[in-house]
Amino acid sequence: MRVFFQLGWFFKQEKKSYLLGVFLLLLVALLQLVPPKIIGIVADHINEGTMTMKLLAEWVFVLIAVGLVMYVLRYYWRIMIFGSSVKLSKILRNRLYHHFTNMSPAFYQKSRIGDLMAHATNDLAAIQQTAGSGVLTLVDSLSTGGFVIIAMAFTISWKLTLICLIPMPFMAMLTSWFGTMLHRSFYKAQEAFSSLNDKTQESIMGIKVIKTFGQEQEDIEDFRKQSEDVVQKNLLVAKIDSLYDPTISIIVGISFFLSIVFGAKYVLAGELTIGELISFTTYLGLLVWPMLAFGWLFNIVERGRASYDRVSALLREKVEIIDQENALDLVPHGDIEYRIGEFTYPGETAPVLKDIHFTLNRGETLGIVGKTGAGKTTLLKLLIREFEGYQGDIWFGGARLQDYKIDKLRQAIGYVPQDHFLFSATVAENIAFTNPDADKAEIEAAAKIANIHEDILQFTDGYQTVVGERGVSLSGGQKQRISIARALLMNPEVLILDDSLSAVDAKTEEAILSSLKQNREGKTTIITSHRLSAVQHANQIIVLEEGKIIESGTHEELMELDGWYRHMYLHQQLEELVEQGGH
Amino acid sequence: MVEKIELSGREQRKVLVRLLSYTKPHKRIIIWAFFLLLLTTIGDIVLPILVAIFIDDYLQPGRLEFKPLLLLGSAYMGIQIVKAILLFFQLVKFQEIALYIIQQLRIDVFSKVQALGLKYFDKTPAGSIVSRVTNDTEAIKDMFVTVISTFIQSGFLLSGIFIAMFILNVKLAIFCTILIPILLLVMVVYRKWSSQFYLDMRERLSQLNAKLSESLQGMSIIQVFRQEKRLRKEFGDINELHYNAGMKNIKIDGLLLRPAIDLIYIFALIIVLSYFGITSMHQSIQIGVIYAFINYLDRFFEPVNQMMMRLSLYQQAIVAGHRVFKLLDEEEIAPAQSDDPHVSITDGKIEFNNLSFSYDGKRDVLKNITFTANPGETVALVGHTGSGKSSIINLLMRFYEFERGEIFIDGKSIRDYSKSELRKKMGLVLQDPFLFYGTVKDNIRLHQSNMTDEQVKEAARFVQAQEFIERLEDGYDHKVVERGATFSSGQRQLIAFARTIAANPKILVLDEATANIDTETEEAIQTALAKMRKGRTTIAIAHRLSTIQDADLILVLHKGEIVERGTHQELLAQRGLYHKMFLLQNGGVEHLEDVAN
Secondary structure, eight states, X not given: OHHHHHTHHHHHHTHHHHHHHHHHHHHHHHHTTHHHHHHHHHHHHHHHTOXXXXXXXXXXXXXXXXXXXXXXXXXXXXXXXXXXXXXXXXXXXXXXXHHHHHOOHHHHHHSOHHHHHHIXXXXXXXXXXXXXXXXXXXXXXXXXXXXXXXXXXXXXXXXXXXXXXXXXXXXXXXXXXXXXXXXXXXXXXHHHHHHHHHHHHHHHHTHHHHXXXXXXXXXXXXXXXXXXXXXXXXXXXXXXXXXXXXHHHHHHHHHHHHHHHHHHHHHHTTSSOHHHHHHHHHHHHHHHHHHHHHHHHHHHHHHHHHHHHHHHHHHHSOOOSXXXXXXXXXXXXXXXXXXXXXXXXXXXXXXXXEEEEEEEOTTOEEEEEESTTSSHHHHHHHHTTSSOOOXXXXXXXXXXXXGBOHHHHHHTEEEEOSSOOOOSSBHHHHHGGGOTTOOHHHHHHHHHHTTOHHHHHHSTTGGGOBOSTTSOOOOHHHHHHHHHHHHHHTOOSEEEEESTTTTSOHHHHHHHHHHHHHHTTTOEEEEEESSGGXXXXXXXXXXXXXXXXXXXXXXXXXXXXTSHXXXXXXXXXXXXXXXXXXX | OOXXXXXXXXXXXXXXXXXXXXXXXXXXXXXXXXXXXXXXXXXXXHHHHHHHHIIIIIITTTOOOHHHHHHHHHHHXXXXXHHHHHHHHXXXXXXXXXXXXXXXXXXXXXXXXXXXXXXXXXXXXXXXHHHIIIIIHHHHHHIIIIIIHHHHHHHHHHHHHHHHHHHHOHHHHHHHTTHHHHHHHHHHHHXXXXXXXXXXXXXXXXXXXXXHHHHHHTHHHHHHTTOHHHHHHHHHHHHHHHHHHHHHHHHHHHHHSHHHHHHXXXXXXXXXXXXXXXXXXXXXXXHHHHHHHHHHHHHHHHHHXXXXXXXXXXXXXXXXXXXXXXXXXXXXXXOOOOOOTTOOOSSOOEEEEEEEEESSSSSEEEXXXXXXXXXXXXXXXXXXXXXXXXXXXXXXXXXXXXXXXXXXXXXXXXXXXXXXXXXXXXXXXXXXXXXOSEEHHHHHHXXXXXXXXXXXXXXHHHTTOHHHHHHSTTGGGOEEOGGGTTSOHHHHHHHHHHHHHHTOOSEEEEEOOOSOOOHHHHHHHHHHHHHHHTTSEEEEEOSSGGGGTTOSEEEEEETTEEEXXXXXXXXXXXXXXXXXXXXXXXXXGGGHHHHHO
C-alpha cells in the first residue's frame, strides 16, 4: 500500500477529482443496498398477499429513481477516478520525456533504448492502473463490502451474517495467491514467447544460410518445437487462470448454502421472513465483488509499486552536463584552441585523447584524419560538450567552453554526425530541423549547397517525401547529404562534418566541398574523414593515431613528410583508380 | 510500424471464417469442451431451481422432513462441487484449443516465410515479418482465448437461463425477452462507437511510442541542434491527444458499459417484481420462483458485461488476422526446381551462358556473363563493391530467379535438379557467416541430427578450427550468443567452413570475408581453403588477391561485366585493372606513378 503514499503528491494535486470520485463511489455503494432490500419487502408482500397497486407503484418508482441516480453517479466517478489515472500517466510520460532530453550521451551509452521504452510504456501502464483501478478497488471493496455487511447485520440478521461470512476471507486469500502464481507463470509464458520471437528473428536474418543448406524443413521443425514450448507455458497460465471461477463458485456456493440452511432455521423460528432471506442472498451476491477485488488489489498495488520505484529511480538520475552559474549568455565566435592533456571516457581506463594542442583560426578549415578509433569523433564531441571531464581546456572566442551556456555554445555549431540519423518526417522538415519556420527558399538553398536538391526533386513527393524509419529508404549518401543540409540551414559559426562524406562519390564530395567554400566565407569548418581528398584543401590538417597528433600541417607540408599521410594519400588514389575500372 | 487498415464488414467476416477454419483438426477436443460446457451450464441453471423447490415445498409450508432435506442439501452441494470441477476442465479445454490453433497458425506462417524467395526479404523489413509470425498471431490468440470462449460460454448460459425461465413461468419469460433487443442495441451502439474510439487510442499510443523511440535514438541530434524544447512540446501534444482519446474511451465505457448494463438490470428487476406483484393480487404465488428468477437475473448480466468488455480485442484480432493471411497468400515464392530426384550432380562442371540479371527489372547488375568452371577447378571473381560478384553467387545458389541466359551444371540446366540435390552438392560460405544461437556443435551440425559428434569434430579438424574451438570453455559445447558476437570474424568464418565441409559438397561457393582477420586465424583460413578446394569445383569471391593466385581462372568484374579474364600471371601481364588491384594490396603504392600512365 506504500505506493499510495508515494503517489500522495498526485492525489493532493488532483484532490478535487479524487474526493468527488470517492464520495460518488460511496454513494453508489450505499444506493446499491436499496434494490435487494426492495426485493425482500416486495417478496414479503407477495408472500403474505398484501400487495396493492399503490405499494407496487411506489417501490417501482423508488427502484427507477435509484437505478437512474446510480447510472449517473457511476458514470461520473469513472470520469473522476479513471480520468485522473490517465492524467497521471500523461504527466509522468511528459516528465520522463523531459528528463530524457536532458540526459547526456554518457547516460545513453549505459542504458538500452528498449529498457527506457519499457519504462515509458509498461511501467506507466502499471502505475496508471494503480491510480485508477487500484484506488477504485480499495475504496469500492471497503465501502461496498462494509455497507453490505452492515446492511446484512443490522437490517436482517447479524447471526446469519457472521455465519455466511466465514468462507469469504478464504476467497480473498485464494484469489490473491492465484494472482501471484498467475503472475509468475505469465512471466514464464512471456519468456517463452520472446524466445520464439528471437528464434523467428534469427531464422529471418539467417535465411540465406538456411536456404543454402536446404534446411527449411528442419528449421520449421525447430520452430514447431519452440512453439510447443510456448503452448505448454501458456497452458500453465490457462490452468491457473481457470482456477478463479471454480473457486469463487464453490466458496460463494457454500456461503449461499449456509445462508439458506441457517436462514431457513431462523425463518421457522420466526426471526426472519422469507422475503428477508431472499434479500439476504441477494446481498450475499453483492459481496462477491469486493472480496474478489481485495484479492486483486494486492497484485495491482504490488506491480504498481515496483513500476513506480523503477520510474522514480530513472527520474532521479542526475543530469550530468549543466550550465555553470553566471555562464555567458552569448553565442561564441572566434578562434578555437584545444589545450587538452588527457581525456578518458567515463567508466573506462585507457585515455582516448592525449596531448591535443592546436589552434584553429576563425574562418579557417581544419581537417582531422586517422584510422578508425584514433579519436577523431571524440575530439569533436568535446567541442559540442557531449562529454566533459578532460584535463586542460578548450577555448572558443576567448573563453572556455564551460563558460558559455550550453544552449548558446551549441547555437554556434552545426554538427553533421557520422551516423546520419533522420527523423520520420518529410525531407523539408528534416532539413528545417533547427528552424521549423524556415521558408522554402532557405531549405532549398541549404539542400543545394549540400548537393542533394536534384536528388530530392527526383523523389515521388519531392521535399514532402517522408523519410526516416517509417518512410522511404534513402541511400547512405542521400542521408548524409540531407544531414549536411540540416546543419547548413542554421548557418552556423562552426560547421562540423564528422566523416559525413564517406558514402558519397568523389565527384559529389568535390562539389559539396567547393560550394561550402563559396558559401561559408569567414566561417570555421572542421572535417574529419577517412578519405584524404575531403581534407586536402584544408588550412590545417592533423593526423591522429591512438589519441595523439602524429603529423600536422597543410596537404603540401604533409606530402613532404613522407609519413602516414603521404602513404595513405597515394594508396587512396590507386583505390580510386581501381574503383573507376582502371582508367 | 502500425498501418491503419479499414476492413469492410465482408472482409472481416472472411477473416473470421478463415480463422475459424483452423478449429477443424481439433473437432474431438472441441466436442469435449462443449459437452463440459453443457454440463456446467445445466449445473448453473439447476441450482436456483433446487433452492426454489426448498422454499416452496418445505420452507414456506413449514414442512421440515429430515430425509428429503438432507437429499436436497447434499444434491445442492454435490452439484456445486461437481460443477466447479467440470468448470475448471472446461475453461482449460477452451484455452487449450485456442493455444493449439495459434500454434498451427504460427507454424503455417513460419513455413510460408521459409518458402518465400529472397526477393520478398529484400522488400520487407525483417521486423515486420517477425511481427506477423509472433505478435499478430498473439493478438489472434487473445481473441480465441478470451473473446470466442467468453462468447460461447455466455451464449450457453444465457440460453440456459432463458430455457429455465420458460420452464418456471412462460408468461414472465416472454416479458423478459424484451431484454434481448435492448441489450443487443446497447451492444451494437457500443461496438460502433467504441471500436472507433479504441482504434483511435491505439493509433495515438503507437504514435506516442514511435515518437519516444525515435527521440531516444536521435537524442544526440536533438541536443546538439538544441531542439529539446520543441520536441518536448511535440511529444506533449501527442501525449495530450492520447490523453483525450483515453478520456473519450472512459466516457464511452462509462455511458454504455457496466453502468448501462446495471441500469438494464434494474429494469429487469422491475419487470419481474411488477409481474409477481400484480399476479399476487389475484392468485397466490410460489415465492421460490421469485427467488429463482431474481437469482437468474443476477447471473444474467455478468456474462453480458464480460462480452462487451472484450469487443475491442475482437477488432484487433481481425486486423491482425488480415495481415497474417496476407502474408500466407504472398506469391513471391522461391525459384522453382524440378522434382525429379534422380537427376544428380556427378562431376560439378559449371557453365554460365550469356547471363544477364536485374533485381528491380530496371538496372542490370549482370551483363552477358559467360564462363566455364571445369570439374575440380577454381574460378575466382574479383572486382570492387557493386561490380556484380555477389549477384553471380546469388543466381548460382538459386536465391533469385533469372530469365535471360542460362546456368548449366554438368551440361544440364540448373533448373533440372531437385532442390535437395542442389543443396546437398553445393556448399556456400557467406561473407559474414551467420551463427545461430546455440552451441558451436549445433552451428556446425545445423539441423542434421544424424551427424555424430565425431563427424562434427572431423569437419572442424579438416578446416583447422579444432584448435581454437578446443580452447573455448566447454569446447564444442561452447555457447554461441546472438549472431556469434563473441567470436572474431575469422573464427566465425572457420566455423562456417566446418559447417560446409560437414555437408561434404561437390561444388564449393565462397564469399571471402573482407573484415580484418587477425594473422593467427588468417593462416588457418588459408590452409583450410586450400584443403577444401581440393577435388571440388570452386567459385570464389576474393577480396584479397593473394588467396586466389593459383586459381585456374580469374574473372575481373566491373559494373556487371567481365572486363578481364585469365590466370594470375596472364592478368598481371595485361597491366590492366587486375594489375592495379594487385599493386594496391601489395603495398605497391610507390609504383603508382608507373601505373597511372
